[in-house]
Amino acid sequence: MIDAVGNPKNLLLLGGTSDIALAIARRYAETSKPKVIIAARPGARRDAAVAEVEGYGLTTQVIDFDAAVEGSAESAVRDAFTAGDVDVAVVAYGVLGDNENDWTDPLAARRLAEINYASAVEVGVLLSNAMKAQGHGRIVALSSAAGERARRSNFVYGSSKAGFDAFYTGLTYALADYGIKVLVVRPGFVKSKMTKGLKPAPLATTPDAVADQVVDAVRAGKEQIWSPKLFQLVMLVLKLVPRPIFRKLPF
Numbered sequence: 061m062i063d064a065v066g067n068p069k070n071l072l073l074l075g076g077t078s079d080i081a082l083a084i085a086r087r088y089a090e091t092s093k094p095k096v097i098i099a100a101r102p103g104a105r106r107d108a109a110v111a112e113v114e115g116y117g118l119t120t121q122v123i124d125f126d127a128a129v130e131g132s133a134e135s136a137v138r139d140a141f142t143a144g145d146v147d148v149a150v151v152a153y154g155v156l157g158d159n160e161n162d163w164t165d166p167l168a169a170r171r172l173a174e175i176n177y178a179s180a181v182e183v184g185v186l187l188s189n190a191m192k193a194q195g196h197g198r199i200v201a202l203s204s205a206a207g208e209r210a211r212r213s214n215f216v217y218g219s220s221k222a223g224f225d226a227f228y229t230g231l232t233y234a235l236a237d238y239g240i241k242v243l244v245v246r247p248g249f250v251k252s253k254m255t256k257g258l259k260p261a262p263l264a265t266t267p268d269a270v271a272d273q274v275v276d277a278v279r280a281g282k283e284q285i286w287s288p289k290l291f292q293l294v295m296l297v298l299k300l301v302p303r304p305i306f307r308k309l310p311f
């Protein structure tokens with residue numbers, strides 16, 4: 061259960077090697093000692109994530125999860141909830157892809173859409189059913205500002221996040237009747253593994269800064285946040301830019 065000050069007892073990270081997900085665990089470790097369930101693909105990054113989380117003084121449970129493998133989400137969510145209630149589940153996995161390759165390669169485009177959208181929808185349904193059964197829970201869905209208006213430079217990723225965002229926003233409405241809250245998080249550019257080597261965009265932020273906002277928003281029961289906060293305004297303005305101009309913007 062989430063305690064009186066908003067700390068989860070059990071925290072599930074789907075995409076447990078994500079820099080943002082690990083920063084969320086780190087942030088919770090400052091005020092409580094949740095068990096962290098790391099659902100991720102086996103390998104050195106997962107081993108490092110476990111060592112990192114245990115280094116914060118937290119206990120861990122490791123679960124195999126590969127979003128590209130059929131049946132993996134179902135068994136991962138089942139295993140996570142078998143060990144006890146999951147108070148907060150973070151849907152953190154995703155791939156940025158290579159837009160210029162992806163929009164010309166059908167299989168690459170499909171792979172990206174399957175991981176970022178189709179699998180995330182399946183995971184959302186699985187988490188909803190499990191949280192309805194336990195009678196409580198919070199889902200944190202890492203969407204992206206890129207999904208709000210797809211840009212020429214990353215529209216394959218942007219389109220997958222648009223679908224992701226619409227689904228988890230709808231889930232917010234559907235689960236409200238069950239007392240389960242969903243937080244949709246829309247970061248701009250975050251300096252993480254995903255963006256390593258890319259030139260930081262204006263208002264670039266860090267996994268720690270996103271995590272601070274996420275933990276505060278979960279405590280406050282919010283349903284949507286942008287990271288940094290100013291991105292909400294930026295996106296509002298960008299959405300109003302006429303298409304003939306928008307398509308020529310250099311980003």
Ligand SMILES: NC(=O)c1ccc[n+]([C@@H]2O[C@H](COP(=O)([O-])OP(=O)(O)OC[C@H]3O[C@@H](n4cnc5c(N)ncnc54)[C@H](OP(=O)(O)O)[C@@H]3O)[C@@H](O)[C@H]2O)c1
Pocket residue numbers: 075076077078079080081100101105106125126127128151152153154155156175202203204205246247248249250251252253254255
């Ligand atoms: N970084 C940004 O600028 C930014 C901005 C907006 C939104 N986001 C979103 O925030 C979330 C977290 O991203 P991040 O910045 O923390 O990047 P990250 O550190 O690269 O995390 C992404 C994670 O997704 C996992 N993943 C990729 N394919 C997978 C698969 N088939 N099955 C299971 N896991 C898989 C990776 O696991 P492996 O270790 O196994 O590769 C990786 O840990 C993503 O959904 C991303 O789209 C990021």
